[in-house]
Amino acid sequence: MNILLTGGSGYIGSHAAVALAQAGHKVVLYDNLSNSQLDVVSRVGRILGYPLVLIEGDVRAPDLLGQALREHSIDAVVHFAGLKAVGESVAQPLTYYDNNVTGTQCLLRAMHRCGVRTLVFSSSATVYGEPRYLPLDERHPTSAVNPYGRSKLHIEEMLSDLALSDASWRIACLRYFNPVGAHESGLIGEDPNGIPNNLMPYIAQVATGRRDRVSVFGGDYETPDGTGVRDYIHVTDLAHGHLAALNFLASASGVGWHAFNLGTGKGHSVLEVIQAFERASGMKVPYEIVARRAGDVASSYASSDKARHMLGWQAKLGLDEMCASAWRWQRYCAQL
Numbered sequence: 097m098n099i100l101l102t103g104g105s106g107y108i109g110s111h112a113a114v115a116l117a118q119a120g121h122k123v124v125l126y127d128n129l130s131n132s133q134l135d136v137v138s139r140v141g142r143i144l145g146y147p148l149v150l151i152e153g154d155v156r157a158p159d160l161l162g163q164a165l166r167e168h169s170i171d172a173v174v175h176f177a178g179l180k181a182v183g184e185s186v187a188q189p190l191t192y193y194d195n196n197v198t199g200t201q202c203l204l205r206a207m208h209r210c211g212v213r214t215l216v217f218s219s220s221a222t223v224y225g226e227p228r229y230l231p232l233d234e235r236h237p238t239s240a241v242n243p244y245g246r247s248k249l250h251i252e253e254m255l256s257d258l259a260l261s262d263a264s265w266r267i268a269c270l271r272y273f274n275p276v277g278a279h280e281s282g283l284i285g286e287d288p289n290g291i292p293n294n295l296m297p298y299i300a301q302v303a304t305g306r307r308d309r310v311s312v313f314g315g316d317y318e319t320p321d322g323t324g325v326r327d328y329i330h331v332t333d334l335a336h337g338h339l340a341a342l343n344f345l346a347s348a349s350g351v352g353w354h355a356f357n358l359g360t361g362k363g364h365s366v367l368e369v370i371q372a373f374e375r376a377s378g379m380k381v382p383y384e385i386v387a388r389r390a391g392d393v394a395s396s397y398a399s400s401d402k403a404r405h406m407l408g409w410q411a412k413l414g415l416d417e418m419c420a421s422a423w424r425w426q427r428y429c430a431q432l
């Protein structure tokens with residue numbers, strides 16, 4: 097298949113590009129480089145042994161998008177492009193609705209015009225809001241607790257309406273839990289600008305000495321050790337989930353709109369992640385327990401049964417591999 101990856105030079109997109117290209121697909125990247133660097137594309141090329149095409153453009157630019165879809169005879173789109181910082185979305189909701197929701201509308205119009213009807217969308221476990229039960233399965237009620245989450249929910253609903261209106265669409269919304277880790281080569285990974293919002297990149301920077309200590313947000317949750325529990329998933333497993341979703345959409349069952357959780361089904365606490373990182377890196381990761389972070393839930397983890405049954409996909413890599421790969425990547429970043 098010829099596959100266009102919007103946001104393809106970002107953290108998850110670059111790993112998916114490797115997995116899809118290694119499975120024999122022709123992959124074209126489309127990214128406005130607002131949160132990624134051109135250099136990532138050359139490192140993806142080093143992993144693959146051949147260069148991928150990057151079209152530098154915004155998903156809100158319909159003409160360029162249409163040209164990309166036609167010139168590369170695209171069969172399917174994987175839509176990673178979007179803004180993802182929860183706090184920033186609270187401060188700048190219109191920016192988030194414009195980039196994420198309007199951006200997706202523009203993409204769908206361009207796909208419609210060019211006759212491309214297969215889409216995999218990067219959704220998030222955030223669409224479940226405050227968990228009413230665990231593990232979270234795809235039937236759990238959806239709700240949004242911030243503009244970022246609302247943008248994901250709006251997009252999922254828009255995609256569902258579209259699939260209902262026209263039976264030729266094949267759409268999979270992949271609800272990622274907590275993607276972490278890096279490619280085994282150590283050449284690509286997550287490299288946030290400024291102070292990391294998320295736990296794993298923060299721990300990695302403490303281990304290298306770039307930051308003093310991890311602030312553990314809350315030690316009094318109703319969890320085994322009092323710290324927040326999440327379903328961390330290795331980005332390489334996540335990347336393979338996209339391959340499985342594209343194969344499913346291409347099958348007879350793929351018609352219509354579908355949602356799948358991509359998680360491991362296991363929860364790990366903040367302290368467990370810190371300890372695993374210490375084991376993987378051989379470095380000390382000092383931490384202090386501070387107040388809870390607003391908006392955080394105690395525990396969130398997936399039921400991944402639906403993806404296992406329908407996509408034939410399940411996560412293979414555990415927390416130790418996630419930490420080891422994040423550490424390898426962090427050391428590579430230190431030399432850049």
Ligand code: NAD
Nearest residue numbers: 103106107108128129130131132154155177178180218220
């Ligand atoms: P990322 O920021 O590393 O990658 C997103 C890429 O999209 C970047 O390269 C950026 O330059 C590009 N982009 C943003 N807006 C664009 C636009 N308007 N036009 C073209 N390109 C644009 O983020 P990521 O972690 O790789 O996330 C990818 C997707 O997965 C996002 O939609 C995100 O919301 C979703 N997601 C991420 C996580 C996570 O924890 N990383 C969790 C759940 C869902």
Ligand code: UFG
Nearest residue numbers: 220221222293294295296298311312313324325326366392
């Ligand atoms: N945490 C700390 N210290 C930090 C950072 C995080 O203790 O410096 C804790 C959090 O309180 C939480 C856990 O580590 O218990 C994981 O936090 P992350 O920020 O790494 O991840 P979240 O689960 O909060 O959020 C992620 C994505 C969001 C998405 C959400 C639900 O970053 O975009 O999952 O899918 F909305």
